[in-house]
Amino acid sequence: MIDLRSDTVTVPTDGMWDVMHKAPVGDDVFGEDPGLRALEEKIANLFGMENGVFVPSGTMGNQLGLKVHTQPADEVIIDENAHIYHSEGAASGLISGIQLRPLQGVRGILSAEQVNSAVREQNDWDPHTRVVALENTSNKGGGTCYPMQTVKDIYDITKKRGLALHLDGARIWNAAIATDVDLKEYGALCDTISVCFSKGLGAPVGSMLLGSRQLIKKARRFRKILGGGMRQAGMLAAAASYAVDHHFEKLEEDHRKARKLAEAVASSPCFEMDPAQVETNIVLFRVVRGSVDEALHWFHSKGVAMIPFGDDTIRATFHFQISDSDLDTAMSAAESYRGT
Ligand SMILES: Cc1ncc(COP(=O)(O)O)c(C=O)c1O
Structure with missing residues (x-):
């Protein structure tokens, strides 16, 4: 069967199995898996961000991203087609006690004006807007890419209004190639980015949340609380690293x-x-x-x-x-x- 259902259906190539088989491993909950540590550093460097934490899924990457920025009763501005809104089982309510504010973008892409006018006042009765979450590329939008100028304009709004900018970059790799944007440009504008190795890059498992050292320290603790602490996961890091080196371009x-x-x-x-x-x-x-x-x-x-x-x-x-x-x-x- 020619499987066009998703880009998550790939299976490891011989080359990928080979590096997985030979991967050095250690207990990552003790911070001792050399491959995972190297992968976290490598991907953080690719995006020009301080740190990263490997997680089992894009869903966990997004949810940790929201968790580290928010307090219960905060609000997140998001497109109505976003994966976080539609396909993460209302996890942000369950895990962070927050509310999502879905806006009607154009094929998954929000405009800066829309974002700006959705930021609430800080009255007692208002949900407090804390985060703007973008998705690039937008899955339900049909693989659409944010124009870089729009991301910059939204970044300006978040800085002016004291908000955090989270990017669901499950397919940021595709966006970077299609729009010829260096990954560091996204890293310079976003407070947190969740990236997936298990979509078009073709790794069997794995995502990563990127951000400042302080935010990732917090995310690492919540990852453990959610049961996402991994032990000898170096073979997954090897597959992810191989996927970036061999499939991104x-x-x-x-x-x-x-x-x-x-x-x-x-x-x-x-x-x-x-x-x-x-x-x-x-x-x-x-x-x-x-x-x-x-x-x-x-x-x-x-x-x-x-x-x-x-x-x-x-x-x-x-x-x-x-x-x-x-x-x-x-x-x-x-x-x-x-x-x-
Ligand atoms: C845009 C986007 N974000 C996040 C995810 C979640 O990834 P995972 O299935 O690894 O939890 C997906 C999954 O398809 C996605 O399309």
């Missing part, structure tokens, strides 16, 4: 394939989409003839798996284990679908 290939599929989809009268909206590795398209179920079955019968994304929309996501011939198969399936 190649993400443009996934973006190219996503654009090609988008063109095939757009050429069909059964689907609706604008290929110009494909910025990275995610393709969202509406089914206008037949139904999402019917189209998904059609793709499946041609050996291609995709997922439903709302009532009338399908998502296809590219990763480095999709070949050009897989892409051809997916394109032919899109072109030959007729719908009823």
Whole structure:
């Protein structure tokens, strides 16, 4: 099966297994895993940030990011399509006792004006705005990227109004490649960034929260409280490090394939989409003839798996284990679908 359901479905390559097998390990709760320590330093340096803490998932990275900035009854400004809002099981209420303030962005991207006008006064009766959380790329937005100027403008607002800026950078790697922005530029503007190694980079497990030494010290304590302290996790660090070294620069290939599929989809009268909206590795398209179920079955019968994304929309996501011939198969399936 050609698996376009997500970029999380990759399996380790031989080279990745090899470094995992040979990884030196130690007890990380005692701070003794050399590979994890090296990875935390390496990724913090890539983003020009002081420190990082390895976590099992992007969800934990985001939730620790919110936890270290907030007190119960604080509020976080966020796009209504954000993963933190939709897909983290209301964890921010459970773990931090905070409220999310979802705004209607454009395909997952907020404007600086919107953010500015959503910051509350500090009356007794107001939830106190504490954090602005951005998602780059936006998953539900269709892999959209924040223009760097917008991030800078939002950063200015957060500084002026005494807020923290958190970035859900699960796919920041894709955004950096697509917009040709150095990772350090994000590091210079954000107080915390959660990055994933297990999406397009292709590691089997792992994410990292980046920030100042002080914030990461706090995050490390909450990671342990949440049960995220790991022991001999050096093999995971080895996989993540390998993924950054070998797969980051190649993400443009996934973006190219996503654009090609988008063109095939757009050429069909059964689907609706604008290929110009494909910025990275995610393709969202509406089914206008037949139904999402019917189209998904059609793709499946041609050996291609995709997922439903709302009532009338399908998502296809590219990763480095999709070949050009897989892409051809997916394109032919899109072109030959007729719908009823
Ligand atoms: C934008 C975004 N943030 C965070 C996550 C959470 O990552 P994890 O599944 O590792 O918890 C995802 C997962 O797909 C995501 O798409």
